[in-house]
Amino acid sequence: MDSHQSIKEQLWIDGYLAHMFSPQDAEAYHASLLKRESRLIQWYASVPESPGVFFAAPPPGLESDEPEHDWTIDLATRDTGVVIPQEIWAPRKPSDAQRYVYHEQLHPPIFFVHRDGEGLGLPVTDAAAGNCMRLRGAEQAARVGTSAHAQIRINVRTLSVLIVRA
């Protein structure tokens, strides 16, 4: 199996976005919105037991001078707890598709990673208490770009569970 195919399968099986959206939607997100197809994505683990991160060089024109030059495209989710499934936002009007998808280049996702580098997400108790200082890079600027506003869209997908008894 070549490395490209291997990364693609890793993204489908372990990728956080594949767990959150679906493998197909995650692939579309990487390729269409981030403009980083799986052939451009690499995987790295700082220690052998770490689930690792998927990264890629930014698209041409979006490179930065920061030390962490590469984009974190996705995180592997092994042993990181429950991933709440969501539906990826999709434009309903062709004009919105043109404006927000075809003519836009998204920046990479912002993951809430704990300072220990292992935990992912913000526990509800911390969120309710407004305690977000346990996040890695809490004091650093969030990479939300310099746009005048941001929109938070929350989609929830319901799951149907079928239990079969022998």
Add this chain to the structure above:
Amino acid sequence: MTQRAPARETIPLEKFAKYVAGKVLKFMEVNPGPASKRSRVRGN
């Protein structure tokens, strides 16, 4: 649910996380469900 964040040039990750967490908690308050009992607020 769509909310507009306050306009600003840069925002610390901690404040951004607080903002997102606030919106998710509000959403869970308005739309209670099984997920709200065990959810973790995720950023992406």
